[in-house]
Amino acid sequence: MELSWSSSLLLLIPLLPLVYFLYLRQDPKKQPHAHGLKVYPILGTLPHLVKNKDHFLEWYTGVMQSSPTHTMVFKVIGLTGQAITADPANVEHILKTNFGNYPKGELTVSMFEDFLGHGIFNSDGDEWLWQRKAASYEFNKRSLRNFMVDVVRFEAVERLVPLLQRAARDAQTLDVQDVLERFAFDNICGVAFGEDPGCLAVADEGMAAPQSAEFMSAFNDAQNTIVARVMSPIKWKWLWRVKRLLDIEPERRMRLALATIHGYADKIVRERRESGEDGLARRDDSLLSRFAAAGEHSDKSLRDVVTNFILAGRDTTSSALTWFFWLVSTRPDVEDKIMSEIGAAGPVRAVRVSGVGASTFSLDELREMHYLHSAITESMRLYLPVAADVHSCKEDDVLPDGTFIGKGWLMTYCAFAMAWLESIWGEDCQEFRPERWLDGEGVFRPASSFMYPVFHAGPRMCLGKEMAYIQMKYIVACVLERFSLRYVGGEGHPKLEMSMTLRMGRGLPMQVKNKGG
8 A cells, every 4th residue: 555645744753752852953044934824833834735735736836926935945853854936036046056056966866766767867966967968969969850850740740640630530539638648758769769669559550569558658657656756745765665665556566667667678778789789879860879879888878868868758748738739729819820820831741641631841940930939838838847846955055035945955946836926927927828928020039047947947958948849849730730629628727737747637638620621
């Protein structure tokens, strides 16, 4: 059985005498605080977190909207202190000005280590730096961008468009979130491994191979277990390690998932090595081949590299597009403007696949779609894929707003809450308004990455930002050029679900209709 939040807190009972002694001796500047919230003896603001754990984002955003500092500190005596902020000045301090004092940290790395190893998204110091330099070199190559476009073009034209055509013909309701997750998984495996899992294969092409479906399912199980670790109110490494030792949930699922994930990845790396002396470097243009050609790497390090990129490339893109298609379905005026821009992009090249017409777009054509770029950016402002990001404080520090952060504390910035603050985005911050990103000439103008940290900021700024935009714009243009998607999930706002990325709790049920018929 799985330990719940409340049962986890019971572990503190034997330590209460020591905890109370520490409480009496604590430094006042290190005490928890949050505007408008009661601070309890010993437990600080933790009871509020436990009470609101099932709708944490909405609750925290409300706290930030009423707080003059947009920062909250919560701490249980004897446990790791934690702070959360939605202040752009604090974000800049953490991600840039005092970058060296806010690494991922040993605690955070340990929570992800069995899944991501020491890949680029789960490492610090020199280990992170060499991967960052290698990845930066590759991501700046036009050849990688062209390879990515080729992969997404195949998946969109050969699978996504026929699938939507079938749904329109049969009046079938699709869970578009599931469709996009399968699409993104196929796509990122192609970019990372040079392999096609075929998870979006339509029925007349044959269903996805069992091993590929198992690989995708294992990824989901691993992510859910990581989220359970991160969301636990007690951040003790031994807590999940004891569960793993006893083989109880969710660590039992994690063990099985890791066996599948690592087995699949190891098999691909091994087959590449067995294909010849230069097999890894010459097989294709994938990230695996590029990193292998860049130097001597163990099979495990290559596995970590591609696992990290699969995680980043699958869920972020599918999450962003899920919320985008929902928002656009509620705004026909925005869809009309996107359609006008697609039509004005230039002569697209029409192709036919399985009797279905589809259009393809070049890199240059996609880059000229400024309104579409703005609409996607605005959608991610409101519903960004990664709602919050956690760092660790190496040495005592004071944030620009005056908040004390102690050595070893976890320091989180909540980008989701930032999007809903009038002090950052104005009185219309809750509106979906793509025009806020356009200048008088209709050209997209970005905001500071510290008030819009959707792609992180500072030295850890996302290297795949441009590729993500190209991929998303290609998919949207390809879909909306031919189909209208209408949400049929009922009245009210879709349920927010915290996973590794921001998901819709009940999926995105939509009806598909052909345009012009």
